[in-house]
Amino acid sequence: MRVVVARCAVDYSGRLDAHLPLAKRLLMVKADGSVLVHSDGGSYKPLNWMSPPCSLTVDEPEGADAEAGVVELWTVRSAKTDDKLVVRIHEVLADHSAELGVDPGLVKDGVEAHLQKLLAEQIEILGPGHTLVRREYPTAIGPVDIMARGPEGNSVAVEIKRRGEIDGVEQLTRYLELLGRDPLLAPVRGVFAAQEIKPQARVLAEDRGIRCVVLDYDAMRGLDDVDSRLF
Amino acid sequence: MRVVVARCAVDYSGRLDAHLPLAKRLLMVKADGSVLVHSDGGSYKPLNWMSPPCSLTVDEPEGADAEAGVVELWTVRSAKTDDKLVVRIHEVLADHSAELGVDPGLVKDGVEAHLQKLLAEQIEILGPGHTLVRREYPTAIGPVDIMARGPEGNSVAVEIKRRGEIDGVEQLTRYLELLGRDPLLAPVRGVFAAQEIKPQARVLAEDRGIRCVVLDYDAMRGLDDVDSRLF
DNA sequence: TTATGAATTTCGGAC
DNA sequence: GTCCGAAGTTCATAA
Structure with a gap:
């Protein structure tokens, strides 16, 4: 340097x-x-x-x-x-x-990717009986953040945002419309999950039958830590 | 600092x-x-x-x-x-x-400005027989990027964008409507020139009788270099 | 002032 | 490796 x-x-x-x-x-x-x-x-x-x-x-x-x-x-x-x-x-x-040497690198927490990872690990946050199908479930118009299966065996598509705004609901709506055409998946329920969901986004989502889930990042991370310590 | x-x-x-x-x-x-x-x-x-x-x-x-x-x-x-x-x-x-003082600031020559300059120099890209009238041709609602004359002597108004989208077509349409009222210029043909033209913009432009021209920036710059060396 | 989209984007993850 | 989307994005422009 x-x-x-x-x-x-x-x-x-x-x-x-x-x-x-x-x-x-x-x-x-x-x-x-x-x-x-x-x-x-x-x-x-x-x-x-x-x-x-x-x-x-x-x-x-x-x-x-x-x-x-x-x-x-x-x-x-x-x-x-x-x-x-x-x-x-x-x-x-x-x-x-000055000679600085190689930097040991940054330790990051709290991005959308981490929320996705945590929710995938703690998919029961969506409710009892939910199981993970996969993260980044591919569709023709892009990957759905999380695809899960509900307690009755139905498909559940989850869109995750740090801040839930209207465009996130629109995005999930497009996925749901596409996925709903697939007879192997239909019917597909939608879940809009975010640390914070704006009122307008919540109204739009619920009007479209999409369930809103507010994620408690600290709690999810805490659970993750507990898991890490227990096992 | x-x-x-x-x-x-x-x-x-x-x-x-x-x-x-x-x-x-x-x-x-x-x-x-x-x-x-x-x-x-x-x-x-x-x-x-x-x-x-x-x-x-x-x-x-x-x-x-x-x-x-x-x-x-x-x-x-x-x-x-x-x-x-x-x-x-x-x-x-x-x-x-160290005391650095206020920076005089960056002078940017965006690609669009460069494209305009290059197309003005290489106006024959629009087709044989085209001649340049002037760049930044003034109108009541703002300057047209390039005004040219076609092989039959008709007026050609050119709107240049790096990426051609719908609003660029709308902009050119407004110019064409205004310029078309001038008996000294009419009839005025429109050319929408861009490095990349979005399909929706192309459809709209062609529906309105506006010709779309995709510009090869590297080729135009290459020609420019050759010119610079020759003269 | 706010919203919208590009960036000499950079950065990270999935495949 | 490539591709795709997010970013503590930042930045500029249009509405």
């Missing part, structure tokens, strides 16, 4: 063309050769960048660049595409390198 | 919970108080971050933290939500601050 603070102008060409006028910015060069150009604001997204795999070459400025006061010319080329990032450095204000 | 290289552990809680074990990382503190935690790899996305508006407070570690070797405790709180980022610094390897 190398960090350079410099007055620089940046040009990117590739999927689009972009230009950054001369200003002070922070340049980050990662161990894999990728380069990030950050300003002192905005979000976590850099103003410009080059994703790995790529290679950085530093050249002496020539001709017009040299006359314009460029002291270093960086060219970052993508290894796979013809994307190119050119950094014209006019003044280096700081330059620091 | 402040840049700190440090051995640290990071915890985020908010929309989800995430934890980064102790390792060397780069911490970026922007002028607006936002904080980015970068590793020496991955893409431009930080391992963890806090978006502005937010505030950073630095505390002396106490109790277990102090015993575990924490020398600085950073807490970054979102001003709007209850998101929180906690950085436990065990060792500071570098610490640098």
Whole structure:
């Protein structure tokens, strides 16, 4: 990892063309050769960048660049595409390198995928007698989050969202319409499961005969932990 | 802008919970108080971050933290939500601050603008005998992307999109209706040009007598390069 | 101001 | 590997 603070102008060409006028910015060069150009604001997204795999070459400025006061010319080329990032450095204000090593990585919790996994493991949350058929049950218009079987042996299609809104109900409705045509599955009941279900979404769902289930993430995770400890 | 290289552990809680074990990382503190935690790899996305508006407070570690070797405790709180980022610094390897000022901002040449320029230069893509009248042809409801003249001398109004969807057809339709009232131009034919035209948009366009032209951006850019070299 | 869709998207999981 | 959908999405534009 190398960090350079410099007055620089940046040009990117590739999927689009972009230009950054001369200003002070922070340049980050990662161990894999990728380069990030950050300003002192905005979000976590850099103003410009080059994703790995790529290679950085530093050249002496020539001709017009040299006359314009460029002291270093960086060219970052993508290894796979013809994307190119050119950094014209006019003044280096700081330059620091450090060995960081490989990061042990992020531990994440709480996304929709985790809810899906937990509900699949605790499918009885839908009610006694429910059994899991499979996660990501494929259909012609995309996979249903969870397909289960109810206590009477009927099919149950479950759509899971972190926040249940109208478009989620619409999505489930499309699945139900399609799945209901399959004589091996029909009749298919729908369950809309989310940590939080917006009132409008609940009204729409129940109007269409879809059951709404609010998921208690902490409780589900707690049960999961208990299970892990018990077995 | 402040840049700190440090051995640290990071915890985020908010929309989800995430934890980064102790390792060397780069911490970026922007002028607006936002904080980015970068590793020496991955893409431009930080391992963890806090978006502005937010505030950073630095505390002396106490109790277990102090015993575990924490020398600085950073807490970054979102001003709007209850998101929180906690950085436990065990060792500071570098610490640098710099005044960057406000960035003049990015100048983007989107693909659509480039497509317009390229098609104007290569207007014969519309068919033999076409000539350019002008780009950004002004009308009372806004400029038409390209106005051209067809082989029989008739007017041709061109709407350019990267992805041709229904609203683009509607836009062109409005232009055509307006331009068609001008006796100096009428009759005006319409051309809907895009890198990709959605089937629904194509159906609507052709139903209205508008010709659809799919543009090959790479080929057009290639021709442009050849031209640039020749002249 | 809000909603809608694209992104030089990135990131992860399923197959 | 590829494909597909979510993201602590972020970002821009249109309504």
